[in-house]
Amino acid sequence: MDELAEGALKGILRFLGLIIRALIWLIYEFLFEKIAWYIGWPICRLITLNSLPSERITESEQASNLTNFVVSMTGLISLVALGAVITQLTGSA
Template sequence: MDSVLEELAKGFFRGLVFVVVEIVFGKVCYLLGWPVCKLLSFGKYPSANQPVPSKSNNRQSYWCSFAGMVVLLAGITYVLLVNT
């Protein structure tokens, strides 16, 4: 009985982590990185005109999300350093 509950808990937490990562990295970081990518590439990338992540997992979406993660981490670091 303990192993069944343990496996259910593992599955629940894996699903929870997946949802959090999908929301934070896929949505929030993309929306933060989209204008950065547009500025750095002079409007060329990402090729879509709308600031929403595409359903296809292409490299442009990942790079925009990565740029957003860098912006997010830089902002958090700045806030933490200024308040100390």
């Protein structure tokens, strides 16, 4: 009887592990690669006086890994900074 319960528990844990892995992948794919790119792209264009990145905003798949990383990190950092500013302004800290 203990073996049945142990086998069922292992099956449930494997299933939960798959769900967690899928959620992590979705968060990375959607947040970092899409939302952060669309926020970071205009900021990078503004900072570099409309010269970098050379790809259009809809061409994130054609960008190099370094360009993709820099633009997405710029977008992610600006989101975090905006959140910090809003928190300070509303006095929620």
